Amino acid sequence: MQMVDGLISNNEMQIMDPRRRLCALANTPRVKAILDISSIPGLEQITADDAEDAQGNFTDTIEVAYLTIQVAIFRKIIDGYVTRTDELSPDVTPIEATGVFKKMVEDNEYSLTKQPDILVKKLHYVLSGCYDKHDEDTNLSLSGIAFNYYGGPDGRRRMDEAVYTALLRSRLLIPSTATYRTCACNARVDLSTDPFHGLCCRAFNNGEAAYATRRSEECERILLDYAKKLAPAVNAQYALEAEGLREQRVGRRADAVTANLVTVKHGNALGGTYFHDVIRNDGTTQSKEVQADIVISTDPGNNQPIRDHLFDVTIREPTAKKIVDESLLQERRIAYGRASEIGVEHKAKQYADAHALRGDARVPVTAYPIVIESNGAITKESANSLRFLATLGCSSMQHAASKVQELRTLLAYTVATNNGLMLTKTTIHSN
Numbered sequence: 001m002q003m004v005d006g007l008i009s010n011n012e013m014q015i016m017d018p019r020r021r022l023c024a025l026a027n028t029p030r031v032k033a034i035l036d037i038s039s040i041p042g043l044e045q046i047t048a049d050d051a052e053d054a055q056g057n058f059t060d061t062i063e064v065a066y067l068t069i070q071v072a073i074f075r076k077i078i079d080g081y082v083t084r085t086d087e088l089s090p091d092v093t094p095i096e097a098t099g100v101f102k103k104m105v106e107d108n109e110y111s112l113t114k115q116p117d118i119l120v121k122k123l124h125y126v127l128s129g130c131y132d133k134h135d136e137d138t139n140l141s142l143s144g145i146a147f148n149y150y151g152g153p154d155g156r157r158r159m160d161e162a163v164y165t166a167l168l169r170s171r172l173l174i175p176s177t178a179t180y181r182t183c184a185c186n187a188r189v190d191l192s193t194d195p196f197h198g199l200c201c202r203a204f205n206n207g208e209a210a211y212a213t214r215r216s217e218e219c220e221r222i223l224l225d226y227a228k229k230l231a232p233a234v235n236a237q238y239a240l241e242a243e244g245l246r247e248q249r250v251g252r253r254a255d256a257v258t259a260n261l262v263t264v265k266h267g268n269a270l271g272g273t274y275f276h277d278v279i280r281n282d283g284t285t286q287s288k289e290v291q292a293d294i295v296i297s298t299d300p301g302n303n304q305p306i307r308d309h310l311f312d313v314t315i316r317e318p319t320a321k322k323i324v325d326e327s328l329l330q331e332r333r334i335a336y337g338r339a340s341e342i343g344v345e346h347k348a349k350q351y352a353d354a355h356a357l358r359g360d361a362r363v364p365v366t367a368y369p370i371v372i373e374s375n376g377a378i379t380k381e382s383a384n385s386l387r388f389l390a391t392l393g394c395s396s397m398q399h400a401a402s403k404v405q406e407l408r409t410l411l412a413y414t415v416a417t418n419n420g421l422m423l424t425k426t427t428i429h430s431n
């Protein structure tokens, strides 16, 4: 097998059961110490399954093979930074292992031979691109979609060659040819080892809105347009259901049946409506305004309270300084979806006890975070938000799946195109 050359050893290839081989790789101590393998979508299930009752059908085998290569790639990346202590050349002084690397060097079997910050970035970045189509939580991932060629007249799916190349290179961790550069943000970056700087840098654009801002605004716009376009169909569905109910009832009881009415609004147009309580340092509470990106309201009629659903869209970088520093300082293993987790926590704080102020009444609202990682990951909470948005909360809505697919594709292209622009801009604007 030429393809696995250097990724998987001959000994490992001798393991005939593909699942056992995958488990052996996932349990390699240096991988296990640094990565939370079970956080990778689809992996926990396969590695936890009793190998005895594994029904080896074709799809399973392909998926196990795919995951095996994935884990082998992670190990290969790690191996660029660590060496077996007994194979360490005498003129190499190992680097002091901190954070997540502490555990790996604990029994002295392995030593850290290079500053690990780029390794940490690579691992978080590649993890963020993991995708398992059978996983309920990740099947809304945007990972890799932008590399499908759709063709056709839809300009939203076209990208500049330079942008596409930058994107593909970063995705495959192919180093840039640009060595030490001073970025517009004044950071001295070696793009040949740290290709992610452009995704995290917020410094440039010659007065234009930063690509990062544009990227989230475009995603917000896509979701808003989608929801607005869907509203009439959802309202028609509610009207139909109400009519059905009315036919089953008589007299006043029939008249009392009202149809839900859904409206979709851009959060920008809703100043002075939503607030949440913030506790000041001195213990007193202060009411602070919150501004959602998209608001979907359901009015059940009959003077019943309107339910507001507040959506907040944010794109997060898996290689952000905060995340890298955390791995270098804390022993917590590197896991899939960390940027999402931080983003969702942040949003939960921002929307804690959020309510609509209607006169003097505080009407509770529901907040829906949509956190998208720049390399594609969309975790549980955000996937739930997207599913709700895809039907505007109307559970009897038909054919939502194909619309969600369209939505996902548009989001994927928008995020990817702006990523590519961010990556190319660092190279252009640095010197």
Ligand SMILES: [Zn+2]
Binding pocket: 183, 184, 185, 186, 187, 197, 201, 202, 203
């Ligand atoms: Zn910069």
